[in-house]
Amino acid sequence: MNRRFRSVALAVGARSIHNVFTNPALILPSVIFPLFFFAAFAGGLARVGDIPGFGYKPGYTAFQFAFVLIQSSAFGGVFTGFGIARDFEMGFGRRLLLAAPNRQAILAGYMIAALVRAAFTMLVVTVVALVAGADLSGGGVDLFGLYGLAVLVNLGAALWAAGVALRVRSIQGGPLMQVPVFLLLFLAPVYVPLDFLTGWIHAVATVNPFTALLGAGRDLIDGDAGTLGVAIAIAAGLIAVFGVWALRSMRRAEAAGA
Amino acid sequence: MSSFAHAGLLVRRSVIRTLRQPANLVFSFMFPLLLLAVSSGGLNAATRIPGFPTSSYLTFALAVPFIQGALFAANSAGTNFAEDIESGFLSRLSLTPLSRSALLTGQLAGVVALGLLQAVVFLAVGEAAGAGFAAGIAGLPVLFALSILITLGFGTLGALAALRTGSGEAVQGMFPLFFVLLFLSSSSLPRNLMSIDWFHTVATYNPVSYLLEAVRSLLITGWDGEALALGFGCAGAIAVAGVYLCSRALRTRMVRT
Numbered sequence: 385m386n387r388r389f390r391s392v393a394l395a396v397g398a399r400s401i402h403n404v405f406t407n408p409a410l411i412l413p414s415v416i417f418p419l420f421f422f423a424a425f426a427g428g429l430a431r432v433g434d435i436p437g438f439g440y441k442p443g444y445t446a447f448q449f450a451f452v453l454i455q456s457s458a459f460g461g462v463f464t465g466f467g468i469a470r471d472f473e474m475g476f477g478r479r480l481l482l483a484a485p486n487r488q489a490i491l492a493g494y495m496i497a498a499l500v501r502a503a504f505t506m507l508v509v510t511v512v513a514l515v516a517g518a519d520l521s522g523g524g525v526d527l528f529g530l531y532g533l534a535v536l537v538n539l540g541a542a543l544w545a546a547g548v549a550l551r552v553r554s555i556q557g558g559p560l561m562q563v564p565v566f567l568l569l570f571l572a573p574v575y576v577p578l579d580f581l582t583g584w585i586h587a588v589a590t591v592n593p594f595t596a597l598l599g600a601g602r603d604l605i606d607g608d609a610g611t612l613g614v615a616i617a618i619a620a621g622l623i624a625v626f627g628v629w630a631l632r633s634m635r636r637a638e639a640a641g642a
Numbered sequence: 643m644s645s646f647a648h649a650g651l652l653v654r655r656s657v658i659r660t661l662r663q664p665a666n667l668v669f670s671f672m673f674p675l676l677l678l679a680v681s682s683g684g685l686n687a688a689t690r691i692p693g694f695p696t697s698s699y700l701t702f703a704l705a706v707p708f709i710q711g712a713l714f715a716a717n718s719a720g721t722n723f724a725e726d727i728e729s730g731f732l733s734r735l736s737l738t739p740l741s742r743s744a745l746l747t748g749q750l751a752g753v754v755a756l757g758l759l760q761a762v763v764f765l766a767v768g769e770a771a772g773a774g775f776a777a778g779i780a781g782l783p784v785l786f787a788l789s790i791l792i793t794l795g796f797g798t799l800g801a802l803a804a805l806r807t808g809s810g811e812a813v814q815g816m817f818p819l820f821f822v823l824l825f826l827s828s829s830s831l832p833r834n835l836m837s838i839d840w841f842h843t844v845a846t847y848n849p850v851s852y853l854l855e856a857v858r859s860l861l862i863t864g865w866d867g868e869a870l871a872l873g874f875g876c877a878g879a880i881a882v883a884g885v886y887l888c889s890r891a892l893r894t895r896m897v898r899t
Contacts, residue, residue: 424830430837431836436690570680584683585679585684
């Protein structure tokens with residue numbers, strides 16, 4: 385990484401982080417929504433963990449914690465896309481393109497902001513889960529793997545949303561960034577393990593990449609790292625695909641004069 | 643021109659305006675049905691919990707779109723009202739001899755029409771997918787009446803938000819709060835099967851639980867007088883309080899105008 389790349393990436397990242405953390409309207413939804421889902425699922429559906437054969441040792445609160453952690457990291461990435469769209473809608477993106485000697489570094493800066501944002505949300509969600517009695521019984525290395533997985537999901541979602549934002553260059557593109565991620569998340573085994581799903585949703589969940597990510601996260605909480613390799617390969621694949629998508633979108637924004 | 647005629651013109655405008663917006667229709671119909679599909683598939687195993695009232699989670703979950711649809715309708719009513727305030731349409735109306743009650747009735751008519759349409763579509767889709775309807779044919783008018791009352795109740799809350807803030811953006815911002823009410827209710831499991839105490843308490847004090855349970859009683863039990871009385875009572879109370887508060891807010895807004 386050369387100095388020019390680093391200085392642009394850090395400047396864009398610092399600005400985005402400052403914008404998010406000094407504006408409650410931007411940071412609160414990304415923190416409150418995961419907590420709200422956690423409360424609704426872990427609280428309202430706790431008896432689902434008693435279904436015969438459910439068999440998840442750390443318990444239903446921990447089962448839902450894995451989902452909420454992955455979900456909050458994905459949405460941390462999507463919300464960063466909203467910020468990119470806003471910057472380009474207001475003309476700031478155009479000034480960035482004119483000023484930055486390395487335009488890929490602009491994207492890297494936004495990714496840094498996405499990671500910081502997700503890290504903050506994950507910290508809050510983890511504290512709340514521990515207070516709520518989630519049994520995160522996996523060892524330190526396993527839990528490190530869980531957070532690493534969440535970071536990869538965050539990067540993948542942020543690159544997807546950045547690609548949409550750079551093509552649409554308007555906050556009107558928000559649903560286009562959000563809805564596919566929302567659908568993928570909720571078409572995974574959110575409430576019960578994959579084996580408990582039947583019919584069309586089982587078929588969809590089986591081929592949904594989030595199923596493997598979620599399953600690996602839950603296994604890690606349970607102290608089993610056996611499925612982590614597949615999950616990392618899927619997450620890395622998503623990052624590669626959406627990385628190309630975001631870079632091509634950046635070129636399109638440049639060509640359009642942003 | 644009588645008050646009825648005045649109201650009639652606004653009713654027509656409100657209904658046409660609501661039903662002509664594809665975005666309103668897509669979100670009001672597709673999103674609740676999509677969530678129904680996801681939750682009924684994902685939580686079907688919950689019917690194995692001892693004491694679950696039905697063997698079909700689809701039948702249990704079918705009550706939820708009725709409330710979700712009402713929440714979307716509330717958003718739509720509030721946004722439409724806010725647009726009228728922001729565009730100055732309400733200011734122009736205030737110069738006419740139109741009464742406040744006619745204005746309010748007219749503005750909310752679109753949302754009531756949407757509520758009825760939603761109830762028909764949700765029930766038809768649910769039945770086509772295999773849900774039960776224990777109350778039979780005689781239960782249909784009761785279900786539709788309840789659905790309209792629920793939609794009207796939430797519609798008045800949307801209109802109240804618009805009248806108090808005068809901003810469509812503020813109305814949109816309130817939408818997640820309505821959704822919190824839905825999720826912190828008996829939307830996913832019956833209250834007697836909730837094992838987390840604080841959640842059970844919140845769901846018990848949350849009127850949305852009683853709206854859901856009234857709709858659910860028609861689908862699962864047939865005729866449950868207590869559930870229906872509580873459901874109609876809660877929906878009626880929300881609607882009456884909403885109309886009263888809207889009327890006061892409208893008076894203030896028109897005086898300001």
